[in-house]
Amino acid sequence: MKSKAPSAPYLLWMAIFTIVPLGLVVYFALTTADGTFTIDNISRVGEYSGVLMHSIWLAAIATFICLVIAYPLAFYISRKPENKQRTLLMLCIIPMWMNFLLRTYAWMTLLEKNGLINRFFALFGMGPFNMINTKGAVVLGMVYNYLPFMILPLYSIMVKIDGRVIEAAQDLGANTYGVFSKVVLPLSMPGIRSGITMVFVPAISTFIISRMLGGGGNIMIGDLIDLQFLGNAYNPNLGAAISLVLMVLILLCMSITNQFDEEMEGMMI
Amino acid sequence: MKRLSKVYFWLVMAFLYMPIFVLIFFSFNESKSRSNFTGFTFDWYRKLFSNRVILDSLKTTLIIAAVSTIIAVIIGTAAAIGINAMNKWLRGVVMNVTYLPVINPEIVTGVSLMLLFVFLRDKIGIPIDFGYPTLILAHITFNVPYVILNVLPKLRQMDRFVYEAALDLGCTPFRAFWKVTLPEIMPGVMSGLLMSFTYSLDDFIISYFNAGPTAQTLPITIYSMTRRKVSPEINALSTIIFAVVILVLVIYNIVDSSKGKKVIGKVVPRL
Numbered sequence: 001m002k003s004k005a006p007s008a009p010y011l012l013w014m015a016i017f018t019i020v021p022l023g024l025v026v027y028f029a030l031t032t033a034d035g036t037f038t039i040d041n042i043s044r045v046g047e048y049s050g051v052l053m054h055s056i057w058l059a060a061i062a063t064f065i066c067l068v069i070a071y072p073l074a075f076y077i078s079r080k081p082e083n084k085q086r087t088l089l090m091l092c093i094i095p096m097w098m099n100f101l102l103r104t105y106a107w108m109t110l111l112e113k114n115g116l117i118n119r120f121f122a123l124f125g126m127g128p129f130n131m132i133n134t135k136g137a138v139v140l141g142m143v144y145n146y147l148p149f150m151i152l153p154l155y156s157i158m159v160k161i162d163g164r165v166i167e168a169a170q171d172l173g174a175n176t177y178g179v180f181s182k183v184v185l186p187l188s189m190p191g192i193r194s195g196i197t198m199v200f201v202p203a204i205s206t207f208i209i210s211r212m213l214g215g216g217g218n219i220m221i222g223d224l225i226d227l228q229f230l231g232n233a234y235n236p237n238l239g240a241a242i243s244l245v246l247m248v249l250i251l252l253c254m255s256i257t258n259q260f261d262e263e264m265e266g267m268m269i
Numbered sequence: 270m271k272r273l274s275k276v277y278f279w280l281v282m283a284f285l286y287m288p289i290f291v292l293i294f295f296s297f298n299e300s301k302s303r304s305n306f307t308g309f310t311f312d313w314y315r316k317l318f319s320n321r322v323i324l325d326s327l328k329t330t331l332i333i334a335a336v337s338t339i340i341a342v343i344i345g346t347a348a349a350i351g352i353n354a355m356n357k358w359l360r361g362v363v364m365n366v367t368y369l370p371v372i373n374p375e376i377v378t379g380v381s382l383m384l385l386f387v388f389l390r391d392k393i394g395i396p397i398d399f400g401y402p403t404l405i406l407a408h409i410t411f412n413v414p415y416v417i418l419n420v421l422p423k424l425r426q427m428d429r430f431v432y433e434a435a436l437d438l439g440c441t442p443f444r445a446f447w448k449v450t451l452p453e454i455m456p457g458v459m460s461g462l463l464m465s466f467t468y469s470l471d472d473f474i475i476s477y478f479n480a481g482p483t484a485q486t487l488p489i490t491i492y493s494m495t496r497r498k499v500s501p502e503i504n505a506l507s508t509i510i511f512a513v514v515i516l517v518l519v520i521y522n523i524v525d526s527s528k529g530k531k532v533i534g535k536v537v538p539r540l
Contacts (some may be wrong), residue, residue: 003350003351004351005351007349007350009348011348011351013409014363014366018369020385024388025380073277073281094514095285097471098507099491100471102292103288106292109303119304148285243376243377
């Protein structure tokens with residue numbers, strides 16, 4: 001039990017399949033196709049700053065909407081008796097077990113020109129609205145796919161808030177808003193932070209949602225990377241540079257919403 | 270207020286489930302329309318089960334999930350035992366690297382592994398083909414951290430004196446591990462195994478970059494089906510997947526509640 005030896009295969013594995021590949025991303029980002037050093041790739045990423053900003057913007061909106069929807073929901077679940085909490089949480093999680101391609105495909109069929117939603121509006125003589133291939137559709141797809149990622153960390157923090165603390169605040173004369181802003185919000189801050197990371201990271205790097213629901217006009221960082229590696233614009237060096245920029249972006253986001261490690265581990269137990 | 274929050278909860282549930290139910294509903298539709306229900310049929314299910322591409326990719330998915338899960342569980346459990354014996358500083362370093370594939374965007378993990386395989390093949394000359402080998406290596410890589418993260422807490426909770434007592438009573442270290450440590454950490458190993466297996470089955474992005482032209486996993490097949498748009502077979506497939514998910518969860522909960530334990534915290538989404 002006191003031996004570190006059993007971890008040797010993993011350490012080797014980690015070196016080859018985690019550290020070396022990330023090193024290769026950096027190496028490819030800083031070289032040309034024949035291997036000479038260059039910073040052209042990195043500076044070329046600047047040409048796509050529009051796509052970058054678009055991705056950050058859409059992911060930020062989706063994260064915010066997820067937070068607004070999930071916060072009261074998680075609080076509601078966390079105040080239920082324990083056996084009921086379990087069932088309600090399960091209900092939130094089940095859709096996540098469907099492959100996300102199928103979930104996104106479902107919205108494709110709902111939003112299209114003669115899809116169900118437009119047929120519904122037609123009953124009232126409205127529409128048809130142009131919903132698919134818009135920014136709104138991409139954000140909707142993100143919110144739909146990643147909402148449980150926000151509910152879970154919020155819930156796991158809120159469930160630890162002692163109900164008596166809330167009652168104490170009420171006894172001491174706090175109104176609903178006071179209880180929220182002075183007690184519940186500060187205590188649930190770690191959950192908010194990890195929820196934001198858990199939604200923002202996959203949202204900003206997606207290329208499926210933007211491709212299926214956004215049409216050609218809503219390219220995101222993920223689409224760019226995909227184009228450089230498996231698409232027509234084959235250029236792994238540029239692709240690596242974009243990946244590097246994406247990683248730095250996310251590291252920045254993480255350093256703002258730190259404490260993530262402890263949260264993740266806490267939830268695994 | 271109470272009533273209002275209840276209504277709110279069910280509204281959000283409607284939002285989460287409605288698209289899935291629509292998908293299921295139209296899997297029984299006679300025509301190819303996705304908004305007009307013309308008549309009831311099982312045709313799309315029949316077509317699905319005679320679709321060679323889908324059946325082949327299902328087989329590929331299961332093989333890759335099984336092989337990569339078994340290897341990940343072995344490497345990951347051993348790693349957790351070793352990490353548990355490390356001093357605080359070293360453990361911190363190793364755990365930080367372990368979190369990398371968990372917190373890194375999947376697309377970056379996928380692309381970086383693809384670069385590694387290309388590099389190994391073209392620059393070092395190791396004959397590695399895109400297909401089963403690269404998929405299995407990639408899946409092991411993203412599964413091992415989940416095994417470690419599930420086993421490590423169990424090791425920390427464990428009373429190490431029991432293991433030492435076994436040694437004092439004449440067990441060899443291996444026997445003591447087998448008889449004392451392993452049964453104690455088994456719940457962690459099992460949830461690591463389940464998580465790995467489901468993530469393997471479900472993974473699209475990392476597989477997409479490392480599959481090559483020959484091996485298709487089920488999510489990759491689903492992706493190419495959605496690109497071709499109209500095919501109600503995809504609805505039938507969704508229905509079956511949803512039914513399997515519900516079935517597995519129900520069984521898992523019955524088995525688990527009979528032991529009186531909570532599982533909910535373990536169902537943590539992957540980033």
